[in-house]
Amino acid sequence: MSTPHNQANKGDIAKTVLMPGDPLRAKYLAETYLENVKQFNATRSMFGYTGTYKGKEVSIMGSGMGMPSIGIYSYELFHFYDVENIIRIGSCGSFKEDVHLRDIIIVQGACTDSNYAHQYELPGTYSAISDYSLLEKAVEKAKEKNLTYHVGNVLSSDLFYHADNKADKWIKMGCLATEMESYALFANAAYAGKKALTLLTVSDSLVTSEETTAEEREKTFTAMMEVALEIA
Ligand SMILES: O=P(O)(O)O[C@H]1O[C@H](CO)[C@@H](O)[C@H]1O
Numbered sequence: 001m002s003t004p005h006n007q008a009n010k011g012d013i014a015k016t017v018l019m020p021g022d023p024l025r026a027k028y029l030a031e032t033y034l035e036n037v038k039q040f041n042a043t044r045s046m047f048g049y050t051g052t053y054k055g056k057e058v059s060i061m062g063s064g065m066g067m068p069s070i071g072i073y074s075y076e077l078f079h080f081y082d083v084e085n086i087i088r089i090g091s092c093g094s095f096k097e098d099v100h101l102r103d104i105i106i107v108q109g110a111c112t113d114s115n116y117a118h119q120y121e122l123p124g125t126y127s128a129i130s131d132y133s134l135l136e137k138a139v140e141k142a143k144e145k146n147l148t149y150h151v152g153n154v155l156s157s158d159l160f161y162h163a164d165n166k167a168d169k170w171i172k173m174g175c176l177a178t179e180m181e182s183y184a185l186f187a188n189a190a191y192a193g194k195k196a197l198t199l200l201t202v203s204d205s206l207v208t209s210e211e212t213t214a215e216e217r218e219k220t221f222t223a224m225m226e227v228a229l230e231i232a
């Protein structure tokens, strides 16, 4: 079998998939950390790999940028490839003075400016949250590794470049940072009865305007990658 976006056969993909937005971050992770690696997807250059980490089977696949993109890939993984857990490993822009470059955010919930949940025709507003068992494991691992981490709410935005800066209102509501995928991932997991979590590394700050390079975002957010691999 295959889908329009994934050339894997059923059985090629592990029960747990780590998903960076950047397919080159997926390639870097697979090449750096996995043993017995097999590439299962290259359609649209959205690279996907399965291998073992400390003897445990795990897959890594890019999600692309934004909710429509992760919406497609995660839907297919959950519904057509029997994937049980997806752990997004992404970058984000900090909203807070005390959330510094390279800190880790373990995402508890995601707010959004998108209408992704409109499809469910709910009689209200859907709150997208991560799976608590995965979140708890990530917190324990981050503590064990003595990492600087924050747990909380983020904004999943349709926008990277905002015509009008409305961040202040999200900051007032307690969002720690902005990224572009978690709300759709959590909603897809809930709809499929599966589990999802997002780990983020702060790549830039909307407070101080500090930023990391594209290459740093691809290859150096290893603390987050290692937490994800350890709990997979
Ligand atoms: O680094 P990734 O995982 O792609 O995540 C963030 O980076 C992209 C924007 O540069 C968006 O996808 C955003 O969510």
Ligand SMILES: O=c1cc[nH]c(=O)[nH]1
Pocket (backbone or CB within 6 Å): 091, 092, 093, 094, 159, 160, 178, 179, 180, 203, 204
């Ligand atoms: O979506 C994102 C990701 C990183 N930095 C941002 O400002 N936004």
